[in-house]
Amino acid sequence: MSLTAPAAGTVIVNATAGAVEATAGDGVVCSITTGTTIDFAFAQIWESPGASGDFAQLAGTRGFEVTAGQTLTVNLVCRHFGTSGSSEIGDSALTAIFVADT
Numbered sequence: 001m002s003l004t005a006p007a008a009g010t011v012i013v014n015a016t017a018g019a020v021e022a023t024a025g026d027g028v029v030c031s032i033t034t035g036t037t038i039d040f041a042f043a044q045i046w047e048s049p050g051a052s053g054d055f056a057q058l059a060g061t062r063g064f065e066v067t068a069g070q071t072l073t074v075n076l077v078c079r080h081f082g083t084s085g086s087s088e089i090g091d092s093a094l095t096a097i098f099v100a101d102t
Contacts, residue, residue, distance in 0.1 A: 002073040005066035015076045017092040023098040025045025026082025032062040
């Protein structure tokens with residue numbers, strides 16, 4: 001998602017994603033980031049207990065300070081970790097709210 005700040009302030013970004021994994025110890029890690037890789041300082045992590053159809057909902061919120069006219073691009077980046085490689089990620093959403101400095 002990209003947006004241009006109308007004034008100096010803060011952009012509050014919320015993200016959710018659903019994950020499915022049946023292998024114990026495997027899971028999913030996601031983060032809200034301005035890049036294209038996981039930002040582990042702001043990671044949402046789920047590790048599967050190992051039953052068929054195990055499901056998790058990951059969610060996070062992160063704030064970004066912006067200046068007037070600044071274009072901010074924010075991504076929700078997710079990846080599988082573990083040995084199976086069979087994680088599924090879906091039903092993701094990314095929303096943003098701009099709050100002007102007072």
